[in-house]
Amino acid sequence: MSMRHVKNKNQIIRIIRDNIVRRGTPIYLSRWARLGWIEGLNVDGEGEYLFFTGLMYQMTPYIESMVSRLSRLNKSILLDIGSKLNRLIDISRLFSKVDGDRVRHAHQIIRSIYLLLVNSGVDIYYNPGLDVYAGTLLHDFGLEDDLSIYAYKVYRRLEEVGVDKVVTIDPHTTYMLKEVYPKYIDDYSLEVYPYIDLIKATNSNSHVDNKTDSIYVIHDPCYYARALKKSVIYRDILKGYGIKYVEPRFARLETYCCGGPIESLSPEFSANIASRRLEMLRETGADKVIVLCPICLANLRRAAGHQDYILDFSEILASYTGDKS
Protein backbone atom coordinates (compact mmCIF):
# COMPACT_ATOMS: atom_id res chain seq x y z
CA MET A 1 0.00 0.00 0.00
CA SER A 2 1.45 3.37 -0.99
CA MET A 3 1.03 6.58 0.99
CA ARG A 4 -1.49 7.53 -1.68
CA HIS A 5 -3.62 4.56 -0.65
CA VAL A 6 -3.25 5.40 3.03
CA LYS A 7 -4.58 8.86 2.22
CA ASN A 8 -7.42 7.34 0.19
CA LYS A 9 -8.34 5.17 3.15
CA ASN A 10 -8.61 8.23 5.35
CA GLN A 11 -10.71 10.05 2.75
CA ILE A 12 -13.16 7.17 2.35
CA ILE A 13 -13.54 6.91 6.12
CA ARG A 14 -14.13 10.67 6.28
CA ILE A 15 -16.84 10.52 3.60
CA ILE A 16 -18.62 7.62 5.31
CA ARG A 17 -18.30 9.21 8.73
CA ASP A 18 -19.67 12.56 7.52
CA ASN A 19 -22.60 10.85 5.81
CA ILE A 20 -23.58 8.89 8.90
CA VAL A 21 -23.24 11.83 11.27
CA ARG A 22 -24.82 14.46 8.99
CA ARG A 23 -27.26 12.39 6.92
CA GLY A 24 -27.94 9.24 8.92
CA THR A 25 -26.64 6.61 6.47
CA PRO A 26 -23.15 5.81 5.15
CA ILE A 27 -24.34 6.23 1.57
CA TYR A 28 -27.23 7.92 -0.13
CA LEU A 29 -30.50 6.01 0.04
CA SER A 30 -33.58 7.10 -1.90
CA ARG A 31 -36.96 7.26 -0.19
CA TRP A 32 -38.23 4.48 -2.44
CA ALA A 33 -35.29 2.24 -1.55
CA ARG A 34 -35.80 2.95 2.13
CA LEU A 35 -39.54 2.49 2.35
CA GLY A 36 -40.71 0.75 -0.83
CA TRP A 37 -41.03 -2.57 1.00
CA ILE A 38 -44.10 -1.22 2.83
CA GLU A 39 -46.24 -0.90 -0.31
CA GLY A 40 -49.44 -2.89 0.09
CA LEU A 41 -48.76 -3.81 3.72
CA ASN A 42 -50.63 -2.46 6.70
CA VAL A 43 -47.75 -1.67 9.03
CA ASP A 44 -49.12 1.25 11.05
CA GLY A 45 -50.58 1.25 14.50
CA GLU A 46 -49.22 -0.03 17.73
CA GLY A 47 -47.79 -3.31 18.84
CA GLU A 48 -45.46 -5.00 21.24
CA TYR A 49 -42.34 -4.85 19.07
CA LEU A 50 -41.09 -2.11 16.77
CA PHE A 51 -39.96 -3.63 13.46
CA PHE A 52 -36.46 -2.16 13.06
CA THR A 53 -34.81 -2.79 9.67
CA GLY A 54 -31.71 -0.68 10.42
CA LEU A 55 -31.76 0.06 6.65
CA MET A 56 -29.06 -2.52 5.94
CA TYR A 57 -30.97 -4.59 3.40
CA GLN A 58 -32.13 -1.39 1.69
CA MET A 59 -28.51 -0.30 1.32
CA THR A 60 -27.26 -3.47 -0.39
CA PRO A 61 -27.95 -2.30 -3.97
CA TYR A 62 -26.23 1.01 -3.22
CA ILE A 63 -23.26 -0.73 -1.63
CA GLU A 64 -22.84 -2.85 -4.76
CA SER A 65 -22.96 0.25 -6.94
CA MET A 66 -20.55 2.11 -4.66
CA VAL A 67 -18.01 -0.69 -4.45
CA SER A 68 -17.72 -1.07 -8.19
CA ARG A 69 -17.14 2.68 -8.53
CA LEU A 70 -14.79 2.87 -5.54
CA SER A 71 -12.54 0.29 -7.17
CA ARG A 72 -11.90 2.89 -9.86
CA LEU A 73 -12.11 5.99 -7.66
CA ASN A 74 -9.57 4.52 -5.23
CA LYS A 75 -6.74 5.50 -7.51
CA SER A 76 -8.16 8.86 -8.43
CA ILE A 77 -7.57 12.44 -7.38
CA LEU A 78 -11.36 12.78 -7.43
CA LEU A 79 -11.45 11.10 -4.05
CA ASP A 80 -9.40 13.92 -2.58
CA ILE A 81 -11.79 16.53 -3.91
CA GLY A 82 -14.83 14.42 -3.09
CA SER A 83 -13.96 14.01 0.57
CA LYS A 84 -13.82 17.80 0.96
CA LEU A 85 -16.96 18.49 -1.07
CA ASN A 86 -18.88 15.86 0.85
CA ARG A 87 -19.32 18.20 3.79
CA LEU A 88 -21.46 20.40 1.57
CA ILE A 89 -23.10 17.97 -0.79
CA ASP A 90 -23.65 14.24 -0.49
CA ILE A 91 -21.19 12.82 -3.04
CA SER A 92 -22.49 9.31 -2.45
CA ARG A 93 -25.37 10.40 -4.68
CA LEU A 94 -22.88 9.66 -7.45
CA PHE A 95 -23.53 6.03 -6.62
CA SER A 96 -27.28 6.42 -6.50
CA LYS A 97 -27.86 4.86 -9.89
CA VAL A 98 -28.70 1.35 -8.81
CA ASP A 99 -30.23 -1.74 -10.31
CA GLY A 100 -33.98 -1.50 -9.66
CA ASP A 101 -34.27 -5.28 -9.52
CA ARG A 102 -31.77 -5.34 -6.67
CA VAL A 103 -33.82 -2.76 -4.76
CA ARG A 104 -37.01 -4.77 -5.34
CA HIS A 105 -35.21 -7.90 -4.17
CA ALA A 106 -34.21 -6.13 -0.92
CA HIS A 107 -37.83 -5.04 -0.48
CA GLN A 108 -39.01 -8.59 -1.03
CA ILE A 109 -36.66 -9.87 1.68
CA ILE A 110 -37.86 -7.30 4.22
CA ARG A 111 -41.51 -8.02 3.38
CA SER A 112 -40.83 -11.73 3.77
CA ILE A 113 -39.40 -11.18 7.23
CA TYR A 114 -42.28 -8.91 8.22
CA LEU A 115 -44.86 -11.46 7.08
CA LEU A 116 -43.03 -14.37 8.71
CA LEU A 117 -43.26 -12.48 12.00
CA VAL A 118 -46.92 -11.56 11.53
CA ASN A 119 -47.82 -15.14 10.64
CA SER A 120 -45.91 -16.36 13.68
CA GLY A 121 -48.25 -14.28 15.84
CA VAL A 122 -45.66 -11.65 16.76
CA ASP A 123 -47.33 -8.32 17.53
CA ILE A 124 -45.23 -5.89 15.46
CA TYR A 125 -45.64 -2.40 14.06
CA TYR A 126 -43.51 -0.08 11.97
CA ASN A 127 -42.65 3.59 12.22
CA PRO A 128 -40.40 4.93 9.43
CA GLY A 129 -39.28 7.86 11.59
CA LEU A 130 -37.76 5.50 14.13
CA ASP A 131 -36.08 3.14 11.70
CA VAL A 132 -32.50 4.33 11.29
CA TYR A 133 -29.03 3.01 10.56
CA ALA A 134 -27.41 1.67 13.76
CA GLY A 135 -23.91 3.08 13.10
CA THR A 136 -22.02 -0.16 12.44
CA LEU A 137 -19.30 1.52 10.37
CA LEU A 138 -18.59 4.13 13.06
CA HIS A 139 -17.98 1.19 15.37
CA ASP A 140 -15.88 -0.76 12.87
CA PHE A 141 -13.70 2.22 11.99
CA GLY A 142 -13.06 2.92 15.68
CA LEU A 143 -14.76 6.33 15.54
CA GLU A 144 -15.71 6.12 19.18
CA ASP A 145 -16.62 9.76 19.86
CA ASP A 146 -18.97 9.88 16.89
CA LEU A 147 -20.48 6.53 17.78
CA SER A 148 -21.20 7.47 21.38
CA ILE A 149 -23.15 10.57 20.25
CA TYR A 150 -24.89 8.73 17.43
CA ALA A 151 -25.93 5.77 19.60
CA TYR A 152 -27.25 8.12 22.25
CA LYS A 153 -29.42 9.96 19.70
CA VAL A 154 -30.82 6.74 18.25
CA TYR A 155 -31.64 5.36 21.66
CA ARG A 156 -33.18 8.55 23.03
CA ARG A 157 -35.43 8.85 20.01
CA LEU A 158 -36.77 5.35 20.67
CA GLU A 159 -37.03 5.96 24.39
CA GLU A 160 -38.93 9.24 23.99
CA VAL A 161 -41.80 7.53 22.19
CA GLY A 162 -41.87 4.60 24.59
CA VAL A 163 -40.27 1.89 22.46
CA ASP A 164 -38.96 -0.84 24.73
CA LYS A 165 -38.77 -3.84 22.39
CA VAL A 166 -37.47 -4.03 18.84
CA VAL A 167 -37.24 -6.81 16.29
CA THR A 168 -34.12 -6.60 14.15
CA ILE A 169 -33.58 -8.25 10.79
CA ASP A 170 -29.82 -8.45 10.29
CA PRO A 171 -26.89 -9.52 12.48
CA HIS A 172 -24.98 -6.23 12.40
CA THR A 173 -27.88 -4.08 13.56
CA THR A 174 -28.73 -6.69 16.17
CA TYR A 175 -25.17 -6.70 17.48
CA MET A 176 -25.04 -2.90 17.64
CA LEU A 177 -28.31 -2.50 19.50
CA LYS A 178 -27.89 -5.52 21.74
CA GLU A 179 -24.18 -5.59 22.56
CA VAL A 180 -22.55 -2.28 21.60
CA TYR A 181 -25.06 0.43 22.57
CA PRO A 182 -25.23 -0.68 26.23
CA LYS A 183 -21.50 0.08 26.52
CA TYR A 184 -22.14 3.72 25.63
CA ILE A 185 -25.46 4.42 27.35
CA ASP A 186 -25.72 4.06 31.12
CA ASP A 187 -29.45 3.48 31.53
CA TYR A 188 -29.92 1.42 28.38
CA SER A 189 -32.93 -0.87 28.65
CA LEU A 190 -34.01 -1.60 25.08
CA GLU A 191 -34.88 -5.26 24.51
CA VAL A 192 -33.55 -6.44 21.16
CA TYR A 193 -34.77 -9.58 19.39
CA PRO A 194 -33.46 -10.81 16.07
CA TYR A 195 -36.39 -12.07 13.99
CA ILE A 196 -34.96 -15.58 13.90
CA ASP A 197 -35.63 -15.78 17.64
CA LEU A 198 -39.34 -15.00 17.20
CA ILE A 199 -40.57 -16.75 14.08
CA LYS A 200 -42.11 -20.19 14.33
CA ALA A 201 -39.74 -23.04 13.68
CA THR A 202 -42.34 -24.93 11.71
CA ASN A 203 -44.25 -24.16 8.55
CA SER A 204 -47.81 -23.31 9.64
CA ASN A 205 -49.04 -23.03 6.03
CA SER A 206 -48.41 -26.65 5.18
CA HIS A 207 -51.07 -26.46 2.47
CA VAL A 208 -48.64 -24.45 0.39
CA ASP A 209 -46.63 -27.00 -1.46
CA ASN A 210 -43.58 -25.20 -2.68
CA LYS A 211 -41.19 -27.82 -1.50
CA THR A 212 -38.42 -28.59 -3.92
CA ASP A 213 -35.62 -31.08 -3.98
CA SER A 214 -33.11 -28.25 -3.79
CA ILE A 215 -30.23 -28.71 -1.42
CA TYR A 216 -28.88 -25.60 0.21
CA VAL A 217 -25.56 -24.79 1.82
CA ILE A 218 -25.53 -22.47 4.82
CA HIS A 219 -23.14 -19.56 4.95
CA ASP A 220 -23.16 -18.48 8.61
CA PRO A 221 -22.78 -14.74 9.13
CA CYS A 222 -19.94 -13.97 11.55
CA TYR A 223 -22.06 -11.90 13.91
CA TYR A 224 -24.92 -14.40 14.21
CA ALA A 225 -22.57 -17.37 14.56
CA ARG A 226 -19.85 -15.97 16.79
CA ALA A 227 -20.97 -12.75 18.48
CA LEU A 228 -24.61 -13.69 19.05
CA LYS A 229 -24.40 -17.52 19.09
CA LYS A 230 -27.42 -18.06 16.85
CA SER A 231 -26.18 -20.73 14.47
CA VAL A 232 -28.31 -23.48 16.05
CA ILE A 233 -31.54 -21.47 15.86
CA TYR A 234 -31.66 -21.03 12.10
CA ARG A 235 -30.62 -24.62 11.50
CA ASP A 236 -33.49 -25.75 13.71
CA ILE A 237 -35.88 -23.60 11.69
CA LEU A 238 -34.65 -25.12 8.43
CA LYS A 239 -35.14 -28.60 9.89
CA GLY A 240 -38.62 -27.61 11.07
CA TYR A 241 -39.51 -26.57 7.54
CA GLY A 242 -38.07 -29.77 6.08
CA ILE A 243 -35.48 -27.85 4.08
CA LYS A 244 -32.41 -29.88 3.15
CA TYR A 245 -29.06 -28.29 3.77
CA VAL A 246 -25.40 -29.18 3.92
CA GLU A 247 -22.48 -27.63 5.74
CA PRO A 248 -19.47 -26.06 4.04
CA ARG A 249 -15.89 -26.07 5.22
CA PHE A 250 -15.74 -23.41 7.92
CA ALA A 251 -19.21 -23.33 9.44
CA ARG A 252 -20.94 -22.24 12.65
CA LEU A 253 -18.41 -20.84 15.16
CA GLU A 254 -15.65 -21.24 12.61
CA THR A 255 -17.49 -19.62 9.72
CA TYR A 256 -15.46 -17.85 7.04
CA CYS A 257 -16.25 -14.17 6.56
CA CYS A 258 -17.59 -13.11 3.14
CA GLY A 259 -15.14 -10.18 3.02
CA GLY A 260 -17.93 -7.62 3.11
CA PRO A 261 -16.76 -5.56 6.10
CA ILE A 262 -13.79 -4.15 4.15
CA GLU A 263 -15.59 -3.59 0.85
CA SER A 264 -15.54 0.19 1.21
CA LEU A 265 -11.82 0.49 2.04
CA SER A 266 -10.37 -2.41 0.04
CA PRO A 267 -12.92 -3.46 -2.60
CA GLU A 268 -10.55 -5.71 -4.55
CA PHE A 269 -9.31 -7.46 -1.42
CA SER A 270 -12.90 -7.91 -0.29
CA ALA A 271 -13.84 -9.43 -3.66
CA ASN A 272 -10.96 -11.93 -3.43
CA ILE A 273 -12.22 -13.12 -0.04
CA ALA A 274 -15.76 -13.47 -1.39
CA SER A 275 -14.49 -15.55 -4.31
CA ARG A 276 -12.56 -17.79 -1.95
CA ARG A 277 -15.65 -18.30 0.20
CA LEU A 278 -17.78 -18.96 -2.85
CA GLU A 279 -15.39 -21.73 -3.90
CA MET A 280 -15.93 -23.41 -0.54
CA LEU A 281 -19.70 -23.11 -0.85
CA ARG A 282 -19.70 -24.44 -4.43
CA GLU A 283 -17.53 -27.44 -3.60
CA THR A 284 -20.37 -28.80 -1.42
CA GLY A 285 -22.37 -29.41 -4.59
CA ALA A 286 -25.40 -27.65 -3.12
CA ASP A 287 -27.88 -26.05 -5.50
CA LYS A 288 -28.07 -22.73 -3.69
CA VAL A 289 -26.51 -20.76 -0.86
CA ILE A 290 -28.43 -19.53 2.18
CA VAL A 291 -27.27 -16.24 3.71
CA LEU A 292 -28.70 -14.38 6.71
CA CYS A 293 -26.98 -11.02 6.39
CA PRO A 294 -27.35 -8.22 3.82
CA ILE A 295 -23.58 -7.69 3.65
CA CYS A 296 -23.01 -11.39 2.88
CA LEU A 297 -25.85 -11.23 0.35
CA ALA A 298 -24.30 -8.30 -1.51
CA ASN A 299 -20.71 -9.53 -1.41
CA LEU A 300 -21.33 -13.16 -2.31
CA ARG A 301 -23.89 -12.22 -4.96
CA ARG A 302 -21.33 -9.95 -6.60
CA ALA A 303 -18.78 -12.77 -6.52
CA ALA A 304 -21.28 -15.28 -7.91
CA GLY A 305 -22.20 -12.94 -10.74
CA HIS A 306 -25.89 -13.66 -10.59
CA GLN A 307 -28.71 -13.30 -8.13
CA ASP A 308 -30.38 -16.69 -8.02
CA TYR A 309 -27.51 -18.68 -6.51
CA ILE A 310 -27.38 -16.65 -3.28
CA LEU A 311 -30.67 -16.46 -1.38
CA ASP A 312 -31.66 -14.90 1.88
CA PHE A 313 -32.91 -17.24 4.61
CA SER A 314 -36.20 -15.35 4.85
CA GLU A 315 -37.07 -15.63 1.16
CA ILE A 316 -36.50 -19.39 1.26
CA LEU A 317 -38.84 -19.73 4.24
CA ALA A 318 -41.36 -17.43 2.58
CA SER A 319 -41.38 -19.60 -0.52
CA TYR A 320 -42.42 -22.49 1.71
CA THR A 321 -45.11 -20.62 3.61
CA GLY A 322 -46.63 -18.74 0.70
CA ASP A 323 -45.68 -15.40 2.28
CA LYS A 324 -43.54 -14.40 -0.67
CA SER A 325 -44.63 -10.98 -1.83
Place this chain on the structure above:
Amino acid sequence: MDGLEDIKRDILRDVLKCSYCAMCEWVCPTIDVESNNRIYGPRGRINLIITYLREGIYSETLIESIYTCLLCMACTYQCPAGIDIAEDIRRFRMILDGV
Protein backbone atom coordinates in the same frame (compact mmCIF):
# COMPACT_ATOMS: atom_id res chain seq x y z
CA MET B 1 -15.28 6.48 28.05
CA ASP B 2 -11.57 5.74 28.44
CA GLY B 3 -8.95 8.17 27.19
CA LEU B 4 -6.52 7.16 24.45
CA GLU B 5 -3.70 6.44 26.92
CA ASP B 6 -5.99 4.10 28.87
CA ILE B 7 -6.99 2.38 25.66
CA LYS B 8 -3.36 1.98 24.59
CA ARG B 9 -2.51 0.47 27.96
CA ASP B 10 -5.48 -1.93 27.85
CA ILE B 11 -4.67 -3.09 24.34
CA LEU B 12 -0.99 -3.57 25.12
CA ARG B 13 -1.79 -5.55 28.25
CA ASP B 14 -4.01 -7.87 26.22
CA VAL B 15 -1.82 -8.36 23.15
CA LEU B 16 1.29 -9.02 25.23
CA LYS B 17 -0.34 -12.32 26.22
CA CYS B 18 0.41 -13.51 22.67
CA SER B 19 2.97 -16.31 22.53
CA TYR B 20 2.92 -16.36 18.69
CA CYS B 21 1.58 -19.90 18.62
CA ALA B 22 -0.28 -19.21 15.33
CA MET B 23 -3.44 -21.02 16.39
CA CYS B 24 -5.32 -17.94 15.18
CA GLU B 25 -4.09 -18.05 11.61
CA TRP B 26 -5.81 -21.04 10.07
CA VAL B 27 -9.27 -19.43 10.37
CA CYS B 28 -8.30 -15.97 9.11
CA PRO B 29 -9.72 -15.17 5.64
CA THR B 30 -7.33 -12.31 4.96
CA ILE B 31 -4.12 -14.28 5.48
CA ASP B 32 -5.70 -17.09 3.48
CA VAL B 33 -6.16 -14.99 0.33
CA GLU B 34 -2.81 -13.25 0.71
CA SER B 35 -0.66 -16.39 0.42
CA ASN B 36 0.07 -16.55 4.12
CA ASN B 37 1.68 -13.11 4.23
CA ARG B 38 1.66 -12.70 7.98
CA ILE B 39 0.83 -9.00 8.07
CA TYR B 40 -2.64 -10.05 6.89
CA GLY B 41 -3.10 -12.46 9.78
CA PRO B 42 -3.96 -11.95 13.46
CA ARG B 43 -0.50 -12.82 14.73
CA GLY B 44 1.14 -10.33 12.37
CA ARG B 45 -1.37 -7.66 13.31
CA ILE B 46 -0.66 -8.18 16.99
CA ASN B 47 3.06 -7.93 16.34
CA LEU B 48 2.62 -4.64 14.48
CA ILE B 49 0.40 -3.27 17.26
CA ILE B 50 3.02 -4.13 19.87
CA THR B 51 5.74 -2.54 17.76
CA TYR B 52 3.70 0.64 17.44
CA LEU B 53 2.65 0.86 21.07
CA ARG B 54 6.14 0.16 22.41
CA GLU B 55 8.35 1.83 19.84
CA GLY B 56 6.02 4.20 18.00
CA ILE B 57 6.79 2.63 14.62
CA TYR B 58 4.16 3.81 12.13
CA SER B 59 4.23 2.47 8.61
CA GLU B 60 2.10 1.86 5.55
CA THR B 61 2.32 -1.82 6.40
CA LEU B 62 0.73 -1.11 9.77
CA ILE B 63 -2.19 0.73 8.16
CA GLU B 64 -2.67 -1.91 5.49
CA SER B 65 -2.60 -4.66 8.08
CA ILE B 66 -4.99 -3.06 10.56
CA TYR B 67 -7.57 -1.80 8.05
CA THR B 68 -7.79 -5.06 6.10
CA CYS B 69 -8.94 -6.89 9.23
CA LEU B 70 -12.57 -7.94 8.79
CA LEU B 71 -13.29 -7.87 12.54
CA CYS B 72 -14.95 -11.22 11.91
CA MET B 73 -13.73 -12.58 15.27
CA ALA B 74 -12.68 -15.96 13.85
CA CYS B 75 -9.25 -15.54 15.44
CA THR B 76 -10.63 -14.46 18.81
CA TYR B 77 -12.34 -17.83 19.25
CA GLN B 78 -9.12 -19.74 18.50
CA CYS B 79 -6.74 -17.89 20.80
CA PRO B 80 -5.64 -20.17 23.66
CA ALA B 81 -4.44 -17.12 25.62
CA GLY B 82 -7.90 -15.58 25.45
CA ILE B 83 -6.79 -12.41 23.67
CA ASP B 84 -9.76 -10.44 22.33
CA ILE B 85 -7.92 -9.99 19.05
CA ALA B 86 -10.69 -8.49 16.91
CA GLU B 87 -11.68 -6.01 19.59
CA ASP B 88 -8.05 -5.02 20.18
CA ILE B 89 -7.64 -4.35 16.46
CA ARG B 90 -10.88 -2.36 16.34
CA ARG B 91 -9.87 -0.27 19.34
CA PHE B 92 -6.41 0.20 17.89
CA ARG B 93 -8.11 1.94 14.95
CA MET B 94 -9.21 4.57 17.46
CA ILE B 95 -5.56 5.29 18.09
CA LEU B 96 -4.68 5.39 14.40
CA ASP B 97 -7.61 7.74 13.79
CA GLY B 98 -5.80 10.30 15.94
CA VAL B 99 -2.44 9.89 14.17
